[in-house]
Amino acid sequence: MRDVSLPPVVEPMRTGGLADSVHDRAERDPGFAQLARRGGPGGDEWVTVSAAAFRDEVLALARGLLADGVHFGDRVAVMARTRYEWTLFSYALWSVGAQVVPVYPTSSAEQVHRILSGARVVAVVVEHEDHAMTVGAVCDAVPSLRRIWQLDAGCVRRLAEQGRGVPDELVDRHRRAVTPRSVAAVCYTSGTTGRPKGCVITHGNLAAECDILHAGWSGLLAGPGEQPSILAFLPLSHVYGLMVQVYCVRHAVLLGHQPDIAPAALLPALASFRPTFLFAVPYVFEKIFRRARQVAAEAGKADLFDRAMDVAVRHAEAVEQRNLDEGPGPGAKLRASHALFDRLVYRKLRAVLGGRVRYAVSGGSALGRELGLAFAGAGITVYDGYGLTETTAAVTAQPLGRVRYGTVGRPMPGHAIRIARDGEIWVRGDVVFAGYLDDPGATAAVLRDGWFATGDVGFLDDERYLVITGRKKDIIVTSGGKSVAPQVLEERVRSHPLVSQCLVVGDDRPYIAALVTLDPEALAHWYRLRGKEPADPRRASLDEDLRAEVQKAVTLANNAVSRAESIRAFRILPAEFGAEGGLVTPSLKLRRAAIAEMYGAEIERLYAS
Template sequence: MQGHGPPFRTGTDRAGGLADSVFEAALRHPSLVQVSRRTGRDEGTWEPVTARELCDQVVAVAKGFLANGIRFGDRVALMSRTRYEWTVLAHALWSVGAEIVPVYPTSSIEQVRWILNDAQVRAIVVEHENHAMTVAAASDAQSALTAIWQMDRGCLATLVEEGLALDDEMIHRHRAAVLPDQIATITYTSGTTGSPKGCLITHGNLAAECDILLEGWGGILAEPGVQPSILNFLPVAHIYGLMVGVACLRGGIRLGHQPDLSPESLLPALSSFRPTFLFAVPYIFEKIFHKARRTAEGAGNLGLFDKAAAVAVRYAESMERQSTGAGHGPGPSLKVLHAVYDRLVYTRLRAVLGGQVRTAVSGGSTLRRELGLFFAGAGVTVYDGYGLTETAGAITAQPPGEVRFGTVGRPIPGCAVHIAEDGEVWVAGETVFAGYLNNPKATEAVLRDGWFATGDTGHLDEEGYLVITGRKKDIIITSGGKSVAPLPLEEQLRHHPLISQCLIVGDDQPYIAALITVDPEALAHWLALKGKPQWDVSAMTDDEDLRAQIQRAVSRANTRVSQAESIRAFRILPREFTLDSGLMTPTLKLKRRAIAGAYAEDINALYRR
């Protein structure tokens, strides 16, 4: 095995549960703005919620749960997008020693039924009427469900009113009984290979994750003297979004919530909230880059943008070489060019993010090296990290000031990485989960002598930085016996401005092929520039000009691989893969098996030629 040291503890003795940070902040810094929430009257106006106000509301809601019979150890599901109410409800439940069970708001009836029964959920809070109907349809004789509340019907106010007769001291007694090794959340995996598995994440797992990141990376969250602020638009039903929300409250970071990930909703929210730091996934950074390029092209400034992008990459590469001692940094002429393009191009790009973001984190999957270099050269250094639901978030991250683009960094303090003989990444540390709920066989399969076998493949470079090369289960083996990792090809294809998503196929087939989706906004822009009628992509899957554009992207990608690994055929699909269709995970990664099933006929057609 390749390794990077044995597991070790940070030396921090953690006591109590996750809700304690809300109470401690209210005691020590009562006037600190912990959250900014939309007023409801104006989408661009954010109302401050102080540490004292947040704590008071958490206590009041917690009393409402007690009044409704929710007790220590009970499991309560939260089915909602990323909203202020979710944060209050989660900390209220943790205050009384309950365990939360996040449910993706796009879950099907079958998925909800499985989670409710597998976790024996006692009660559930949903966002709106449609969710309530899904829960009603999912409930059966095996369900332990006794109560349901609805956010859009004012459930927080209802819970507060129902708990008025209880004394605050009851909450403090419950909270004092919560220990770090008790379960805080049962977070379910995406279930792409069978029924979703419930990951048992303890209060100590999440506290360690957040505290380690805050201690080691807190200095990059904002300029000195400025309170850090983060707009959380990641799904809180996923461990990544949940971790971000918990870390903000533990670290005194002003937290905002954004439920809609679409660019037309997210970009105005970033502009009005003005975060100092960004947590996102590669898909978001790709969308921002392509939208900026289309905007420049529409204004007749494509040449300027492309030159600025090239300079940004060169500048960041030069800075990277300097940080490793392999170079002297940017020369005088490159510095001058960079300064010019900063005024003309990069400043506008940063304004899209609210104007204050200078550093960011990308997680969920590896950020393409060229894209990381571009953003760094444009003034936003993106720290790539790696983690899973089973590790309560990041288990590796780029060290501050030592970014190696194209890698996912080194193990964070308290954690370690080994590479098994077959290339699988194994990790260990105090953030690793306690096992899968009701599934000892699956637990034994991944927890091995203190190590967690991630199912991802990768290697450590000479400086101990982890490079992820794909998922073991995603490796394609052609009928000729060639093993092909799909990720590098897919990343190369997504670099083309028209291509939104790509799925490489070819298991037990004579050659590699691809399913490709087109970005609707990029297509409209391209049609306008070509002077063509504005057709929907569903009417253009066989358009010769569009196929020629995609073929050029395929040909470029093929230059990076051997002939046996090259894409011989592709199919343009009539629509993108989406969360709502069940073909993407909450971190916007493709559900490969689900897509292969949904588009089986299209895949077969690629091999009937």
């Protein structure tokens, strides 16, 4: 086994809970701009909410929760997109010692039933009527469920009115009874490789995650004289998004909410909010990059964009080598080219994010090395990290100023990484969860003498940076006995501008094959450039020119592996894998088993010949 660890840099939370930060901030700096909400005539302006005003809203809602029968230790589900009220309910529930159970807003009735009954929730917050109907379809099978509150029907206002007679002192008594070991949330795993399990996340877990990140990386959040600001658009139903919310409230960062992650909605929100820092997943960086190239191509400047990105990658690679004491840095000619393209191309890419972002964090899955270098060369350094629901988001991060692209960094201070003999990654530290809800067998299987066995496989490079190669359960074994980690192939295929998603298959099959989906905007753009009429998505795979384009991506991916591991056949699917069908997780990772089941006939056809 190989181990690597770093000493702690912060003291763990000793007393209290997460809601204390709301009250402490309001007392110390009542006028501080803690949150921002959309306002104005068209809803396009951002209106700030002071720390005192947010505290008062949290108190009013907390009183209403007590009046409506929520008790200390009760579990309340929240099924909504990323919006202001999600944060409001989180802190109101934590103020009365209740536990949040996040539910992804596109969950099916079966998934909702599994979570609500498994967590024995007493109430659920839904966003709109469709969500209410989904919960209503299963509520009779959840005996513990007593209330359904609907955000778009004014439940916040009604609860606040209901709690007018409840004294603030009662809320304070509940809040002061919360300790770091108290449960803050029961977050269900994504279920990429099996049945979702409820991860018990404590107040101490979330506080440790946020405090360690702040101690080591807070200098990246904003430039001199700027108030740090973050636009939350990741699902708050995922532990990564939940951590971002807690970080902002706990460490005085202006927090805004954006419910729709689709580029057509997200990019205008970024441009208007103008965040100073970005928390995202690889999908977002891929979409931003593709959109920038598409805009350049529509203006007849695709070649200019490609040359600029080639310079960006080479410049970032030279800077990386210098920062890691492995090279002298960019030469004079490269620096001159980089400065020229900064005026012509890179600043426009930065403007897409509002113009103020210089650093970002990527999580949820590994960020491709080439994409990380491209963003760094364009002036936005992306710090890739690694974590799971069970580790309260990140457990590794890139060291400050010493990013090694293509890796997920080193353990965060106070944490340790171990590579077991079979390549499995084990982790230890204050961010590791308390266990799976009501499942001691599953808990004992992954928590061993203080170590959490992640189920991921990888290795430590010569500088002890962690490299993820895949999930143990994702390893494909062909009928010839060849073991193949699909992640490398999938990332390479996805790097093509047309490709949105790629799923590699081949278990007990004679060779490796792939299911590929296309980016709708990129596909429409591809047709326009060639003067073709856009084909029906169901018939796009019959276009020989289009198939040849995807074949380029497959060929590039195959160059990274041996012939026995290469993709021999692929099929272009008519639509992207979506959350609505349960085919992707809240962090946009593919649910392999669900996809294989839904597209079983397509997979069979890949091997029919």
